[in-house]
Amino acid sequence: xxxxxxxxxxxxxxxxxxxxxxxxxxxxxxxxxxxxxxxxxxxxxxxxxxxxxxxxxxxxxxxxxxxxxxxxxxxxxxxxxxxxxxxxxxxxxxxxxxxxxxxxxxxxxxxxxxxxxxxxxxxxxxxxxxxxxxxxxxxxxxxxxxxxxxxxxxxxxxxxxxxxxxxxxxxxxxxxxxxxxxxxxxxxxxxxxxxxxxxxxxxxxxxxxxxxxxxxxxxxxxxxxxxxxxxxxxxxxxxxxxxxxxxxxxxxxxxxxxxxxxxxxxxxxxxxxxxxxxxxxxxxxxxxxxxxxxxxxxx
Numbered sequence: 001x002x003x004x005x006x007x008x009x010x011x012x013x014x015x016x017x018x019x020x021x022x023x024x025x026x027x028x029x030x031x032x033x034x035x036x037x038x039x040x041x042x043x044x045x046x047x048x049x050x051x052x053x054x055x056x057x058x059x060x061x062x063x064x065x066x067x068x069x070x071x072x073x074x075x076x077x078x079x080x081x082x083x084x085x086x087x088x089x090x091x092x093x094x095x096x097x098x099x100x101x102x103x104x105x106x107x108x109x110x111x112x113x114x115x116x117x118x119x120x121x122x123x124x125x126x127x128x129x130x131x132x133x134x135x136x137x138x139x140x141x142x143x144x145x146x147x148x149x150x151x152x153x154x155x156x157x158x159x160x161x162x163x164x165x166x167x168x169x170x171x172x173x174x175x176x177x178x179x180x181x182x183x184x185x186x187x188x189x190x191x192x193x194x195x196x197x198x199x200x201x202x203x204x205x206x207x208x209x210x211x212x213x214x215x216x217x218x219x220x221x222x223x224x225x226x227x228x229x230x231x232x233x234x235x236x237x238x239x240x241x242x243x244x245x246x247x248x249x250x251x252x253x254x255x256x257x258x259x260x261x262x263x264x265x266x267x268x269x270x271x272x273x274x275x276x277x278x279x280x281x282x283x284x285x286x287x288x289x290x291x292x293x294x295x296x297x298x299x
Contacts, residue, residue: 072202103160182250189214190215201213237286263277
């Protein structure tokens with residue numbers, strides 16, 4: 001069963017699914033369905049009110065929330081989210097998402113490349129936060145929003161560009177769509193609401209600074225020795241590089257080759273750095289921490 005489950009979604013385990021399936025009765029499922037219905041319908045109603053307004057490429061409402069409720073930790077290599085604070089300011093988040101939902105496919109096509117990518121990255125991260133808030137504080141991980149047979153990343157409850165989409169749709173069919181962006185740095189920009197994830201920034205992604213923001217996201221993540229490091233025995237890196245290895249291979253030929261320019265972030269040892277820089281070290285993958293990246297979760 002565990003193997004079958006991993007083929008469905010590598011981020012879930014059989015134990016996770018069985019625990020959730022056993023605990024879910026009809027009334028609980030019905031209650032959750034009502035919450036998700038309200039989640040979608042509320043966003044759509046607000047989107048109708050935004051329909052005639054030009055989209056704000058400064059993402060100012062999201063910027064305000066992130067500045068207020070995202071805290072850098074571990075010397076700026078990771079962050080925690082004050083979900084309770086965002087929940088108090090949820091009307092601002094809902095207003096931002098309504099503006100996102102109001103963007104039409106035709107309008108989106110008129111965005112330039114960086115505007116499109118910033119739009120999708122922010123949409124993914126903002127919808128993830130709002131999704132967590134549908135159960136917060138009664139969850140320990142975003143995986144609690146799924147069951148054995150229903151991945152939270154596959155629930156199509158997020159209105160975007162005229163369709164109801166899942167988080168997987170946004171990430172894999174839009175952000176990672178071959179030929180559109182082809183940029184492995186996006187894996188350090190989308191945030192899955194988990195401690196193991198690259199940090200959620202305390203600012204929105206914006207087209208005018210997008211390359212610098214993505215470079216900084218990579219630097220911060222690879223500089224976190226608890227999640228990415230190198231020693232004489234090899235490269236010990238996040239499971240992200242395993243799950244999405246193809247993206248890094250397509251860009252640089254291999255995961256090790258993609259990591260090579262970042263040798264200084266991965267080790268202080270000159271000999272080890274030389275091994276990273278020449279892509280000669282064996283790549284190994286660390287366990288992933290799916291604990292909710294809530295304020296204080298690292299304590």
